[in-house]
Amino acid sequence: MATAISTAKSGKVHSISRSEARRRVAERIAAVLFSTLGAIWLGANLIKSPAQFFQAAIGGLSNGALYALIALGYTIVYGIIELINFAHGDLFMLGGVFSAYFISVWFGQTKSSPKAWLIFVVCLFLVMAFTASINVAIERFAYRRLRRAPKLAPLITAVGMSFILQFVGLTWNGSGPKNWNSVLPGGAIDISGVKIYYVTLILFAVTIPLLLLLTFIVSKTRQGKAMRATAQDQDAARLMGIDVNRTISFTFAIGGALAGAAGLLYVETIGTTSYNLGYQLGLIAFTSAVLGGIGNLSGAVLGAVLIGLIQGLNDGLPIGLGQQWSQTVVFSILIMLMVFKPAGILGKQVIEKV
Amino acid sequence: MSALLEVSNLKVAYGKILAVKGISLTVAKGEIVTLIGSNGAGKSTTLRTISGLLHPKAGEITFKGEKISGREGHEIVAKGICQSPEGRRIFPRMTVAENLDLGAFLRNDKAAIAEDQENVLVLFPRLRERLYQRAGTLSGGEQQMLAVGRAMMGRPELLLLDEPSMGLAPVLVELIFDTISKIREMGTTILLVEQNALAALDVADRAYVLESGLITMSGDAKELLRNDEVAKAYLGG
Ligand SMILES: Nc1ncnc2c1ncn2[C@@H]1O[C@H](COP(=O)(O)OP(=O)(O)OP(=O)(O)O)[C@@H](O)[C@H]1O
Ligand SMILES: [Mg+2]
Numbered sequence: 001m002a003t004a005i006s007t008a009k010s011g012k013v014h015s016i017s018r019s020e021a022r023r024r025v026a027e028r029i030a031a032v033l034f035s036t037l038g039a040i041w042l043g044a045n046l047i048k049s050p051a052q053f054f055q056a057a058i059g060g061l062s063n064g065a066l067y068a069l070i071a072l073g074y075t076i077v078y079g080i081i082e083l084i085n086f087a088h089g090d091l092f093m094l095g096g097v098f099s100a101y102f103i104s105v106w107f108g109q110t111k112s113s114p115k116a117w118l119i120f121v122v123c124l125f126l127v128m129a130f131t132a133s134i135n136v137a138i139e140r141f142a143y144r145r146l147r148r149a150p151k152l153a154p155l156i157t158a159v160g161m162s163f164i165l166q167f168v169g170l171t172w173n174g175s176g177p178k179n180w181n182s183v184l185p186g187g188a189i190d191i192s193g194v195k196i197y198y199v200t201l202i203l204f205a206v207t208i209p210l211l212l213l214l215t216f217i218v219s220k221t222r223q224g225k226a227m228r229a230t231a232q233d234q235d236a237a238r239l240m241g242i243d244v245n246r247t248i249s250f251t252f253a254i255g256g257a258l259a260g261a262a263g264l265l266y267v268e269t270i271g272t273t274s275y276n277l278g279y280q281l282g283l284i285a286f287t288s289a290v291l292g293g294i295g296n297l298s299g300a301v302l303g304a305v306l307i308g309l310i311q312g313l314n315d316g317l318p319i320g321l322g323q324q325w326s327q328t329v330v331f332s333i334l335i336m337l338m339v340f341k342p343a344g345i346l347g348k349q350v351i352e353k354v
Numbered sequence: 355m356s357a358l359l360e361v362s363n364l365k366v367a368y369g370k371i372l373a374v375k376g377i378s379l380t381v382a383k384g385e386i387v388t389l390i391g392s393n394g395a396g397k398s399t400t401l402r403t404i405s406g407l408l409h410p411k412a413g414e415i416t417f418k419g420e421k422i423s424g425r426e427g428h429e430i431v432a433k434g435i436c437q438s439p440e441g442r443r444i445f446p447r448m449t450v451a452e453n454l455d456l457g458a459f460l461r462n463d464k465a466a467i468a469e470d471q472e473n474v475l476v477l478f479p480r481l482r483e484r485l486y487q488r489a490g491t492l493s494g495g496e497q498q499m500l501a502v503g504r505a506m507m508g509r510p511e512l513l514l515l516d517e518p519s520m521g522l523a524p525v526l527v528e529l530i531f532d533t534i535s536k537i538r539e540m541g542t543t544i545l546l547v548e549q550n551a552l553a554a555l556d557v558a559d560r561a562y563v564l565e566s567g568l569i570t571m572s573g574d575a576k577e578l579l580r581n582d583e584v585a586k587a588y589l590g591g
Contacts, residue, residue, distance in 0.1 A: 225452075225455075225456065225459070226459070228445075228447075228448065229445055229448075229456055229459075232445045232446065232447055232448070233443055233445060235407050235427075235439070235443065236443040236444070236445065237456075238405075238406070238407060238426070238428055238431075239405060239407070239427060239431065239436065239437050239439060239505075240431065240456045240457060240459045240460075240504075241427075241428045241432055241508065242428055242456075242459055243426070244427075244428070245426075
């Protein structure tokens with residue numbers, strides 16, 4: 001009897017570790033294969049036309065910066081209440097529409113001037129406050145009462161919220177896309193054939209400090225501590241004296257503010273607004289968050305930069321599949337990664353004793 | 355008698371099902387009071403309601419003469435009630451040090467917090483060895499020590515302990531009950547919920563016996579230890 005139990009046990013342990021080992025080997029082979037293919041592709045292009053390569057990479061990085069701002073909103077909200085906030089992309093869209101109207105309609109700025117730059121800066125703060133307030137209100141009135149309901153209820157509510165925001169965008173912006181002039185300086189720095197536009201530099205100059213500020217808030221401040229505790233165990237957080245409702249509101253405010261900043265930057269770099277913009281960019285940003293490991297802040301940024309780069313390079317490189325395939329390439333990579341590493345690049349399967 | 359905590363006619367329900375059906379109890383300053391009873395009697399429900407994680411259906415809870423029932427969890431911690439909950443509920447992805455630090459979330463007195471952490475680490479030297487280890491990787495017993503230590507970090511006037519000896523080896527059970535006496539000597543009042551009725555009655559001044567949401571017996575802990583019914587039901591004969 002005793003021996004039977006022990007052999008059954010060890011047999012089981014054995015088979016688990018064997019399949020686990022097989023999975024690891026497959027994962028490694030896939031990783032090596034992928035990176036070799038990628039390296040050959042990049043290398044060939046770099047040798048063929050280095051200037052075009054760097055130009056495409058810079059374009060990719062600036063896409064990535066925009067995606068990162070939006071992806072972070074998905075990931076911190078998921079991190080704290082395990083909700084995929086489908087309305088988040090539409091919040092970004094509203095941020096864009098607000099910014100375009102603020103700068104070009106309400107303040108009548110349509111070209112670059114010191115006055116317009118000042119209005120751009122004021123708009124940055126206002127649009128962040130605008131989308132943060134909307135996000136906080138959405139959580140307060142739509143998601144909060146569903147916090148203890150089955151997961152599907154808040155998810156469907158989020159889809160509904162997405163439609164409502166799109167409807168607001170439709171009424172505000174009209175049914176077709178609108179084009180706007182950038183009020184940022186139009187020139188570029190030329191480094192041996194590679195053009196770095198001023199708008200790209202401004203995009204980084206806004207995004208990077210925001211990312212650093214977010215990291216600081218989450219890792220160093222009292223609010224950040226409260227966020228991390230609430231993300232792990234709400235009732236335990238309450239027993240520490242943490243105001244869980246306020247902490248969740250704060251999280252939605254941060255996510256909303258970043259989406260607003262992204263909206264402004266999108267309008268000033270790409271120059272269009274349309275009511276369904278949130279759907280397209282939201283999907284890519286959400287994919288970035290999943291690719292990096294949803295709930296993980298650095299993961300969202302990494303995923304966004306990767307997707308931005310892949311798109312930028314595929315769009316702009318001489319040897320490549322061409323622009324019409326960019327979306328396909330991005331999602332194929334996502335699917336492959338999900339098969340081999342379902343938790344995402346930086347998402348870890350945490351071993352927890354409970 | 356001036357009670358620190360006073361629970362009167364408390365009823366708590368999950369949906370339509372009453373789990374606590376109208377109980378009254380008091381805890382005076384400096385006492386150790388224990389609440390014993392079998393599985394599902396409503397002990398944890400009572401503690402969770404005192405801590406504001408659940409709201410009563412009827413009845414009232416007062417702390418230092420002030421009504422606290424209906425308040426939110428974080429407000430009750432601010433009033434001076436901390437709890438080490440059933441099932442430990444430590445933050446698994448944070449280190450031991452970060453968990454202890456969160457116990458002092460509402461405090462600003464840095465020096466006193468450091469002093470209290472030192473006290474906790476003297477009581478539980480195991481935690482000192484594992485200070486920078488992730489709490490989720492601690493053994494069950496170590497997690498239990500962390501949960502009790504974390505609740506002490508709030509420097510509460512009233513400490514609620516929900517089955518602090520659950521799942522511990524006999525040596526550790528002894529350590530936990532020794533610690534409970536020590537915490538009281540430091541000036542903290544304790545309301546203790548336990549399955550281990552013998553040890554709980556031994557360390558406590560007074561006790562309440564809870565059965566299916568109602569208090570069926572109460573009194574001096576040592577007298578209850580000698581009571582036949584209690585012996586039969588909770589002390590294994
Ligand atoms: N979240 C919940 N939803 C519904 N019913 C619950 C919930 N939690 C507890 N109950 C019920 O309430 C009653 C009291 O539970 P409680 O956890 O307070 O018991 P307990 O005395 O702490 O038991 P134990 O010694 O097993 O911890 C039980 O019948 C239980 O099934
Ligand atoms: Mg219990």
